[in-house]
Amino acid sequence: MSLFGSRKAPAQAVTKVREEVPAAPAQDAPRAASEPRAVASAEDRARLDTVWTRWHGKLTQNSDLIAAGATPEDAAGRVREALQQIAANDQANLPKVDREKLIDSITAEVVGFGPLEELLAQDDISEIMVNTANAIYIERGGRMVKTDLTFRSEEALVRICRKMAQAVGRTVDTQNPMCDARLLDGSRINIIVPPLAVDGTHLTIRKFKKDKLVLSDLVKFGALTEEAAEVLRIIGRVRINLIISGGTGSGKTTLLNCLTGSIDQNERVITCEDTAELQLQQPHVVRLETRPAGSEGAGAVTMQDLVRNALRMKPHRIIVGEVRDAAAIDLIQAMNTGHMGSMGTIHANDPRGGLARLEALIRTGPGYQSLPSHIIRKDICDSLDLVIQTQQLSTTGQRVITHITEIGGMETDSIVTQDIFKYDFKANVLKGMGVLRPRFMDRAAQYGEQDNLLRALDLASGDRL
Ligand SMILES: Nc1ncnc2c1ncn2[C@@H]1O[C@H](COP(=O)(O)OP(=O)(O)OP(=O)(O)O)[C@@H](O)[C@H]1O
Ligand SMILES: [Mg+2]
Incomplete structure (x- = not known):
């Protein structure tokens, strides 16, 4: 599973998509020159996952980190600062690029909507479809394509879905397994969880278009x-x-x-x-x-x-x-x-x-x-x-x-x-x-x-x- 749902990632990172529609074999688009190389081996990925969990755990021990009423920017700033501190005291000794990716990823999850953050920021994406933690599709220019982004786990996806619902006073759980709501930016969302959704949590977002079409x-x-x-x-x-x-x-x-x-x-x-x-x-x-x-x-x-x-x-x-x-x-x-x-x-x-x-x-x-x-x-x-x-x-x-x-x-x-x-x-x-x-x-x-x-x-x- 990828850790790299970074809000700071270049826009090209999510255009690295697999075409779902054409008959031609699915292929990744070329990687942008500015985009860091993905960690090569499964072993490295597992190691980063462990560090992610450790840093996230340390961060969330501090319940006073984000002041009530803080703007998202202030909250993100505070979280990043705290993570820099955690990273400096950690024995992981990661290369800078991996450390920054982890900090981006944890910040996006704690303050925002995890790997969805960068998709929400792009106005040319009209729809985001999350089919359990492992697959995130988008619609762009009328075409539905699969991104390389994933959630870290089903629990992480559920957490984000609950956060979205709670922001507008809704609940998602086994008693309320379906939820229609609106994000604060106006985007329309639908969440459906097991047992109704057989394979896991599904989230669909119709992105709010800031510049409405005329x-x-x-x-x-x-x-x-x-x-x-x-x-x-x-x-x-x-x-x-x-x-x-x-x-x-x-x-x-x-x-x-x-x-x-x-x-x-x-x-x-x-x-x-x-x-x-x-x-x-x-x-x-x-x-x-x-x-x-x-x-x-x-x-x-x-x-x-x-x-x-x-x-x-x-x-x-x-x-x-x-x-x-x-x-x-x-x-x-x-x-x-x-x-x-x-x-x-x-x-x-x-x-x-x-x-x-x-x-x-x-x-x-x-x-x-x-x-x-x-x-x-x-x-x-x-x-x-x-x-x-x-x-x-x-x-x-x-x-x-x-x-x-x-x-x-x-x-x-x-x-x-x-x-x-x-x-x-x-x-x-x-x-x-x-x-x-x-x-x-x-x-x-x-x-x-x-x-x-x-x-x-x-x-x-x-x-x-
Ligand atoms: N003619 C168009 N050309 C390009 N994009 C369009 C056009 N019409 C709508 N869109 C985009 O397509 C997406 C879906 O549009 P819209 O929400 O109007 O559909 P809808 O039929 O109302 O959907 P629903 O059935 O879910 O309510 C939006 O992101 C919108 O900006
Ligand atoms: Mg409509």
Whole structure:
């Protein structure tokens, strides 16, 4: 097992990864010139492990080392100082490079999150997945790769997981073997421990992105065209009721955040999320977050509770991070009762799947189970204007928008939809489908956006007309 989860290690250290996806044999990337050589033999590694444990034990004997309320920098400084002292009095007589690595590693574990520290510090890593102590994967640039980092032991991983959970008042143990929480930097975490996770503790971190992506970034990354982005800007502004549908990690929340970018400054917006991820730029925003049940099983505040409460707070719009329970009913009702421009995300593989899931979620509400489908569908149809579909391409890992689909009316018992934009998988581009007068044209006109919308749709559908 490697000891070298150093927070001071050069960035290249963690780019030393094995590609998981390609068929070619797995290979390590070249080592950066500045990176110290790993200790060669298993014997040397075992020796360093022993020294690590000894120094860590000596350090943690001093419970007053870190003053209450110390900043992470101060705490790290104190720990490093103490470790230098321990090292100086120790008989191990290690080469300087190994001594520094051990000090880095112990400091990262005592003050921070061990080997995860350096991964958390890199903004281009979007996800960190720890599969027991022996394997840490990351996602970078849409690609999932295995790092060479490991935890020293399962216990060390459990300690770090507990520390993460405790920081936000949660507990992880056999009574509470699953935990959703947020790190202080805003990153979203999930922890699952045995016996539910059969092989050991698993930790998944969706890294908080300090610089949130905006529509022009998505254009740059090829998720959509400039014309489609202009249409989405208008959709976000002119109060269209919509859901963003997509698979896990396909970019739903990011797109939702982008759409909120064009909401007018004078609107009062209430966001309801399981973990507050959205970062609206408007001045008049209220952020609400659900709460899981406490250890006695009481005190849960569900998404439905939040959306109901939000409706009493005089919002112009309600934004639901993820619709995954009977809150679907309240969101649809909000859309239909004057809170135009309300939005939410849903897990589904295509727009029709998104509508079907919405219907299924509505059915989970008491009294809705036995309602005939056409009544629920009519409600959806009367409330919802649009479904936007996101997808992470399995071939390249790229995240794209595959559909911007308008809800038409009902035809017998079915909801009629019309694609305004659809991804062309051969040409790898989101194409306009030749719809020049979408149903929301009148709304665009109310906001003085009619000409902009016409122009963007016209350009996007150029070769079809
Ligand atoms: N179009 C894009 N291009 C590149 N990266 C993107 C794009 N959209 C999202 N990302 C990045 O992908 C990661 C996942 O995005 P996001 O959180 O929006 O997905 P999600 O569908 O909401 O996931 P979940 O289902 O877990 O809620 C984030 O790190 C985000 O910054
Ligand atoms: Mg999300």
